[in-house]
Amino acid sequence: MSGLFQLAPPEASAHAAQVDHIFLGFLALTVLLTAPVFVLLIYYAAKYRQGRPADRTHAPSRGPLIETSWAVIPFLLAIGFFVWGTFLFFQGSRAPLDALTINVVGKQWMWKFEHPGGQREIDALHVPTGRPVRLVMTSQDVIHSLYLPALRLKQDVLPGRYTSLWFNADRPGVYAIRCAEFCGFDHSVMGGRFIVMRPEAYARWLAQAGTDGSLADQGFKLFRAHGCSGCHSDQSTRRAPALAGLYGRATPLEDGRIVTADDQYLRDSILYPARDVAAGYAPIMPTFAGQLSEAEVLRLVAYLKSLGPKEPAQ
Amino acid sequence: MTAEPALQTPEEKVSYLAAGHSVRSWLLTTDHKRIAILYLISITGFFFIAGIAAALIRLDLLTPQGDLLTNEGYDRAFTLHGIVMVWFFLIPSIPNTFGNFLIPLMIGAKDVAFPRLNLLSWYIYVLGGLFTVYVLIVGGVDTGWTFYTPLSTMFANGHVIAVAIAVFIVGFSSILTGLNFIVTIHKLRAPGMTWGRLPLFIWSHYATSLILVLATPVLAVTLVLLASERLFHLGIFDPALGGDPLLFQHLFWFYSHPAVYIMILPAMGVISELVSAAAHKRVFGYWFIACASLAIAAVGFLVWGHHMFVAGQSIYASAIFSFLSLVVAVPSAIKVYNWTATLYKGDIRIDPPLLFAMAFIGLFTIGGLTGLMLALLAIDVHVHDTYFVVAHFHYIMVGGAVSAFFGALHFWWPKITGRMYSLIWGRISAGLIFFGFNLTFFPQFILGYLGMPRRYHVYPPQFQTLNVLSSAGASLLAAAYVLPFFYLVYALRNGAPAGPNPWNAAGLEWTTPSPPPKHNFETTPEVDRPAYDYPLAKRSADG
Numbered sequence: 001m002s003g004l005f006q007l008a009p010p011e012a013s014a015h016a017a018q019v020d021h022i023f024l025g026f027l028a029l030t031v032l033l034t035a036p037v038f039v040l041l042i043y044y045a046a047k048y049r050q051g052r053p054a055d056r057t058h059a060p061s062r063g064p065l066i067e068t069s070w071a072v073i074p075f076l077l078a079i080g081f082f083v084w085g086t087f088l089f090f091q092g093s094r095a096p097l098d099a100l101t102i103n104v105v106g107k108q109w110m111w112k113f114e115h116p117g118g119q120r121e122i123d124a125l126h127v128p129t130g131r132p133v134r135l136v137m138t139s140q141d142v143i144h145s146l147y148l149p150a151l152r153l154k155q156d157v158l159p160g161r162y163t164s165l166w167f168n169a170d171r172p173g174v175y176a177i178r179c180a181e182f183c184g185f186d187h188s189v190m191g192g193r194f195i196v197m198r199p200e201a202y203a204r205w206l207a208q209a210g211t212d213g214s215l216a217d218q219g220f221k222l223f224r225a226h227g228c229s230g231c232h233s234d235q236s237t238r239r240a241p242a243l244a245g246l247y248g249r250a251t252p253l254e255d256g257r258i259v260t261a262d263d264q265y266l267r268d269s270i271l272y273p274a275r276d277v278a279a280g281y282a283p284i285m286p287t288f289a290g291q292l293s294e295a296e297v298l299r300l301v302a303y304l305k306s307l308g309p310k311e312p313a314q
Numbered sequence: 315m316t317a318e319p320a321l322q323t324p325e326e327k328v329s330y331l332a333a334g335h336s337v338r339s340w341l342l343t344t345d346h347k348r349i350a351i352l353y354l355i356s357i358t359g360f361f362f363i364a365g366i367a368a369a370l371i372r373l374d375l376l377t378p379q380g381d382l383l384t385n386e387g388y389d390r391a392f393t394l395h396g397i398v399m400v401w402f403f404l405i406p407s408i409p410n411t412f413g414n415f416l417i418p419l420m421i422g423a424k425d426v427a428f429p430r431l432n433l434l435s436w437y438i439y440v441l442g443g444l445f446t447v448y449v450l451i452v453g454g455v456d457t458g459w460t461f462y463t464p465l466s467t468m469f470a471n472g473h474v475i476a477v478a479i480a481v482f483i484v485g486f487s488s489i490l491t492g493l494n495f496i497v498t499i500h501k502l503r504a505p506g507m508t509w510g511r512l513p514l515f516i517w518s519h520y521a522t523s524l525i526l527v528l529a530t531p532v533l534a535v536t537l538v539l540l541a542s543e544r545l546f547h548l549g550i551f552d553p554a555l556g557g558d559p560l561l562f563q564h565l566f567w568f569y570s571h572p573a574v575y576i577m578i579l580p581a582m583g584v585i586s587e588l589v590s591a592a593a594h595k596r597v598f599g600y601w602f603i604a605c606a607s608l609a610i611a612a613v614g615f616l617v618w619g620h621h622m623f624v625a626g627q628s629i630y631a632s633a634i635f636s637f638l639s640l641v642v643a644v645p646s647a648i649k650v651y652n653w654t655a656t657l658y659k660g661d662i663r664i665d666p667p668l669l670f671a672m673a674f675i676g677l678f679t680i681g682g683l684t685g686l687m688l689a690l691l692a693i694d695v696h697v698h699d700t701y702f703v704v705a706h707f708h709y710i711m712v713g714g715a716v717s718a719f720f721g722a723l724h725f726w727w728p729k730i731t732g733r734m735y736s737l738i739w740g741r742i743s744a745g746l747i748f749f750g751f752n753l754t755f756f757p758q759f760i761l762g763y764l765g766m767p768r769r770y771h772v773y774p775p776q777f778q779t780l781n782v783l784s785s786a787g788a789s790l791l792a793a794a795y796v797l798p799f800f801y802l803v804y805a806l807r808n809g810a811p812a813g814p815n816p817w818n819a820a821g822l823e824w825t826t827p828s829p830p831p832k833h834n835f836e837t838t839p840e841v842d843r844p845a846y847d848y849p850l851a852k853r854s855a856d857g
Contacts, residue, residue, distance in 0.1 A: 075640065
């Protein structure tokens with residue numbers, strides 16, 4: 001299809017349609033506010049051209065009332081759009097709790113995705129329709145930006161930090177994934193395919209994609225292989241705190257602060273353990289920075305989350 | 315015809331241009347008018363260097379594969395284009411040439427407050443420029459003009475440090491010029507030239523100077539931090555070293571967003587002069603426009619976060635920055651409507667300066683309103699870092715600031731050189747620039763909304779048609795920008811003597827001969843009327 005007659009990418013979610021609506025609405029406001037300027041500039045230039053007879057008497061040189069009105073009225077109209085745009089944005093920033101979480105790691109110059117079942121893909125992302133999907137993203141090197149034009153969404157992907165975005169795609173199809181933040185030589189080819197499938201098709205794809213076990217299982221293997229279980233055991237909490245039920249809990253630290261044990265906290269505690277030491281423990285844990293890739297850390301976090309808020313009796 | 319140069323007019327024989335013809339008399343001058351010419355020549359050189367980089371970019375984007383340059387070469391071309399255009403053309407463009415030339419003339423002073431500092435500022439600019447030329451010769455830099463970390467500090471392999479030094483140095487030129495203008499406007503106004511009688515060009519340069527002095531040091535600090543991390547691995551921005559990459563973005567945009575107003579405020583000052591002079595009428599709503607300039611300078615410091623809506627900053631911060639970005643548009647809207655109202659019941663001469671001013675108003679308005687779209691959070695998430703943004707800021711900086719620069723050039727050329735150029739060619743080039751500009755950049759709005767990210771060397775084939783249109787527009791625009799060079803230079807020798815006031819305009823600069831004598835005025839003028847006090851004699855004869 002020729003790019004000339006296509007003015008917007010396909011809409012693969014209700015959010016995308018809403019963004020197009022606010023865009024068209026503001027476009028209409030733009031025309032409303034600029035048309036008088038463009039028309040009058042030309043009209044006045046023609047009508048009051050030097051040498052032409054025209055009534056030039058009583059030319060006003062100020063008019064506080066009209067000036068205030070053309071300052072305030074467009075502003076108030078714009079404020080309406082501000083409320084609308086901010087509402088849509090806030091809606092898009094809080095993922096529902098039941099969202100399917102997919103991990104994303106960006107690196108020069110590829111996108112890696114890991115599904116909860118452990119299925120991995122590179123430069124392609126399969127998601128089901130009709131279900132909220134949350135992408136938890138980080139970068140192995142520089143800043144990238146995951147851009148899904150069909151969803152009208154993008155989010156920068158930073159090294160050393162988890163950012164996320166969520167969506168509910170409702171139109172099956174194959175769309176584009178692009179990198180929107182300049183990230184070096186091959187920035188323009190750092191992209192891939194975004195495949196939205198019906199839930200049955202997604203389930204079939206998951207089944208045939210193959211896996212070395214779920215992310216949590218793979219995380220547990222790493223947990224043992226790197227010797228974490230030597231100190232962090234459920235039997236003894238003498239040297240290190242037990243990790244069952246930690247995720248999402250308010251955790252007191254040695255220096256008196258209290259932090260929520262979220263993904264970012266777990267990641268930082270693995271890579272920079274001396275930064276936030278749990279209350280009652282000495283900072284004896286070695287750093288794993290340089291030993292674990294971001295993808296491996298994400299698997300460990302998935303394992304810790306699987307130990308998640310459980311009944312104390314268990 | 316003989317090969318003899320055109321006879322010098324009596325005014326030229328006693329003008330600042332006649333005060334010495336040696337290279338030394340130019341390079342060691344402290345005359346603000348000569349320094350303005352030094353700037354005009356040097357920024358024109360950099361405009362062409364950055365323009366050539368833009369030409370390479372547009373040529374390369376004719377095809378989706380990008381077969382003219384390598385990926386690396388392309389990255390270096392757009393980085394150079396941005397750095398040179400922003401710091402070596404746009405920021406000094408109007409203030410350091412027309413501001414330098416006109417501020418003393420407009421307020422009835424003999425020179426700026428610190429003439430030697432003024433010359434030093436030019437030498438600092440040249441030194442920064444030499445570093446840039448060095449970087450160009452040794453192979454360039456590939457970070458984008460925004461230098462985002464940790465790409466620029468730990469990953470890019472171009473000459474980041476050298477170019478950071480160049481930008482660091484040229485910043486001091488900005489600071490000294492801003493300081494000089496502030497003091498000049500405060501201390502050197504002629505008797506009777508009260509604040510309320512200042513031309514709006516002066517008000518906008520005053521506001522610009524405040525930003526130059528307050529914002530530029532932040533850029534210097536940021537570049538020093540960047541260099542410390544790149545050279546000494548001091549962990550400031552790279553998380554692998556314990557730094558925070560968003561810190562860089564906050565610091566960078568804290569300077570670079572106000573820098574947009576450094577580019578556009580002087581342009582607005584020019585437009586107020588051009589519109590009023592063409593209409594032979596007082597600017598509508600003088601105080602609203604004057605205060606709008608100050609408001610833009612103040613609120614402009616509070617909107618930097620709108621560059622970071624998808625960067626990972628707090629969503630509540632984003633909401634506040636979104637709101638403030640709508641607020642900062644209000645003073646600009648006032649100006650656009652007031653300029654339009656100025657034409658109402660005017661006595662309008664449709665000469666090149668007015669055509670450039672009209673081009674400015676049209677293009678700036680589109681640039682401003684698309685800027686409001688970008689300020690709306692939900693829209694920005696989609697079009698951030700796409701060609702929509704590229705189109706938006708080119709409408710402001712090229713459609714706006716560069717059109718105003720050309721408008722100023724066509725308006726004050728007779729004053730600066732004493733000669734009139736061909737008005738017909740002036741009108742043609744204004745029309746060509748307007749048309750070529752729109753053909754170049756309007757398709758980029760659509761490309762952006764369709765999802766083409768900026769800084770893409772290779773792009774999906776469905777974007778080719780719009781890219782070809784844009785490149786076609788760019789070649790037209792390039793020709794239109796070169797055109798004035800010929801007829802303006804031709805007019806230097808062959809143009810008719812302009813006389814002191816060829817446009818029949820108000821303003822002290824038009825009361826002195828063209829070109830002005832070395833010390834601007836024979837006797838210090840006494841001001842007893844407001845700016846733009848057009849005589850109504852002719853009008854009453856019509857009516």
